[in-house]
Amino acid sequence: MKHNSIGVFDSGLGGLSVAGALRELLPAEDIVYFGDTARVPYGIKSRRTVAQFALEDARFLLRFDPKLIVAACNTASAVALDVLAARLPVPVVGVVEPGARAAVALAAGRPIAVIGTEATSASNAYPAAINRLAPAAEVFAQACPLLVPLVEEGRACDDPIVRLAVASYLEPLRAAGIGVIVLGCTHYPLLRAAIAESLGPDVRIVESGRETAAAVRTALAADDALCPAGRTGRLRCFVSDNPARFRRIGSRFIGHEIEHVELVEPEDYAVTAVEPVPP
Amino acid sequence: MKHNSIGVFDSGLGGLSVAGALRELLPAEDIVYFGDTARVPYGIKSRRTVAQFALEDARFLLRFDPKLIVAACNTASAVALDVLAARLPVPVVGVVEPGARAAVALAAGRPIAVIGTEATSASNAYPAAINRLAPAAEVFAQACPLLVPLVEEGRACDDPIVRLAVASYLEPLRAAGIGVIVLGCTHYPLLRAAIAESLGPDVRIVESGRETAAAVRTALAADDALCPAGRTGRLRCFVSDNPARFRRIGSRFIGHEIEHVELVEPEDYAVTAVEPVPP
Numbered sequence A, B: 001m002k003h004n005s006i007g008v009f010d011s012g013l014g015g016l017s018v019a020g021a022l023r024e025l026l027p028a029e030d031i032v033y034f035g036d037t038a039r040v041p042y043g044i045k046s047r048r049t050v051a052q053f054a055l056e057d058a059r060f061l062l063r064f065d066p067k068l069i070v071a072a073c074n075t076a077s078a079v080a081l082d083v084l085a086a087r088l089p090v091p092v093v094g095v096v097e098p099g100a101r102a103a104v105a106l107a108a109g110r111p112i113a114v115i116g117t118e119a120t121s122a123s124n125a126y127p128a129a130i131n132r133l134a135p136a137a138e139v140f141a142q143a144c145p146l147l148v149p150l151v152e153e154g155r156a157c158d159d160p161i162v163r164l165a166v167a168s169y170l171e172p173l174r175a176a177g178i179g180v181i182v183l184g185c186t187h188y189p190l191l192r193a194a195i196a197e198s199l200g201p202d203v204r205i206v207e208s209g210r211e212t213a214a215a216v217r218t219a220l221a222a223d224d225a226l227c228p229a230g231r232t233g234r235l236r237c238f239v240s241d242n243p244a245r246f247r248r249i250g251s252r253f254i255g256h257e258i259e260h261v262e263l264v265e266p267e268d269y270a271v272t273a274v275e276p277v278p279p
Helices: A017-023 A047-062 A076-086 A096-107 A119-123 A125-133 A146-154 A162-173 A187-197 A206-223 A242-252 B016-025 B047-062 B074-087 B096-107 B119-125 B123-135 B147-152 B160-174 B188-199 B206-221 B242-254
Strands: A006-010 A031-035 A068-071 A092-094 A112-116 A141-145 A180-183 A204-205 A234-241 A262-263 B006-010 B031-035 B067-070 B092-094 B114-117 B139-143 B180-183 B202-207 B233-238 B259-262
Touching: A006 A017, A006 A047, A006 B202, A006 B259, A017 A031, A017 A206, A017 A234, A017 A242, A031 A047, A047 A068, A068 A112, A076 A092, A076 A096, A076 A112, A076 A119, A076 A125, A076 A234, A076 A262, A076 B180, A076 B242, A092 A096, A092 A206, A092 B006, A096 A112, A096 A125, A096 A180, A096 A204, A096 A206, A112 A125, A112 A162, A119 A125, A119 A141, A125 B067, A141 B096, A146 A187, A146 B147, A162 A187, A162 B160, A180 A187, A180 A242, A180 B047, A204 A206, A204 B139, A234 A242, A242 A262, A242 B139, B016 B031, B016 B092, B016 B206, B016 B233, B016 B242, B031 B047, B031 B123, B031 B147, B047 B074, B047 B119, B067 B206, B074 B114, B074 B119, B074 B123, B092 B096, B096 B114, B096 B123, B096 B180, B096 B202, B096 B206, B114 B119, B114 B123, B114 B160, B123 B139, B123 B259, B139 B160, B147 B160, B147 B188, B160 B188, B180 B188, B188 B202, B206 B259, B233 B242, B242 B259
Parallel strands: A006 A031, A006 A068, A031 A234, A068 A092, A112 A141, A112 A180, A180 A204, A234 A262, B006 B031, B006 B067, B031 B233, B067 B092, B114 B139, B114 B180, B180 B202, B233 B259
Antiparallel strands: none
16 A cells, blocks of 8 residues: 555646645655646636546546545536545545635734635635634635636746736735735646736645645555555646646646656546446 | 428537528528537538538438538538538528628728637638628628637636636627628627627628528528518427536527527537548
């Protein structure tokens, strides 16, 4: 069990930021990553469709006999973690709960903002998770639909369009006196400098992916399932479309070239392979 | 045959701008529209995956016995029209050829620009179609990945982020002395005023969707398959996900409320229903 891999799935390539945080914290672990690049993005889709896709993604990972599965996609974590936990035979860790926990710890009573996709914001998953931990906390959820395409286009934090878009989303949050902002989307850590500059030094930034890596370490340690130190873990990636684009853009998310990327055929992951999620 | 509907498919809701142009030009015709909102967008995906999805979309429309099918999606038209034409039992009209034809007619020898998604630009379909008609024409293809999310977020032509993004993409084209620009994506007509302002009055604008509506009229007239005038055609829409979002954002593309929107189940359109497209 200790040497089994950690499975990570995402709607596309963004989850590589979570895989990167896992590799930094747990360098001995093998990671098997599935990116559903044929059906990306999930953030503009319905709960039911996202749950169905997430279940298919996770089922694909099961063939590698993982010791734990990480739902790296914030949208999938926000709308489908219950379905995943109920239907998968291994522990599932999402990114919402770890992000919420860190936010509450850092807020010291000040309001908390969460930025993410349309679907993550509409789900209310982050505010609900935060208020379970801190019932009195004031939480603002803001959808930022332009930030993913800005990152994928390769625009950097000093790009004028990035600065204008970030300011347009964050200025109302700054004005509301937030003390913490949760980056509730895998792409946003790449815009961290622009976000920090827009909000100023008094606002603490939580990256859900990093917090999730810590939660995975805790969960595996509790099960005595961590790989022994000294080993060098391996990252293998599988995608449902366009490995070249995944490799090209994805390397910026993980900070190095991605060596192993394989294309998966539709019949190996899609639709008919799992029992439908009810409406 | 005359009273059979025109089938229109798109990766999502953008094709409603093409459906709108059809309704304006051919108000007597019934239209059945399929938007693949579960797997939208196509513009960042591989040729093979787009061809597979497009074929599934078109096959779904066949159950309505259409007299003609329009590939309203520029990406699908650019990378998959040959596959569609070879495999479907009814005539298929794409948006690339009509857009290219109009551009050549208006260019009067000046350079032509085509803007679209990553996949449309990478396919080289528009430049190839233009150069088949005018071998000496100089053509610039520019991907504009931010424009679709800007439109879907509801930002208008006077929004500062829209103006900055449009300027960033178009300034090099203006400097190159283009005489015509083809809006090679279903979303771009909603940004027409910003594009026109950025390029100035000397650059003519071609909307592929409008040109396609004219091509459909010509094709149906040649087959004596136009509905008799005086009738009021009906628009029925089917989507693979999120009818509420389709209705809400889509009404801006067609200029009126969308009355009939039905959700289609995965087993009725997806993957296993058609023979795979070879790599």
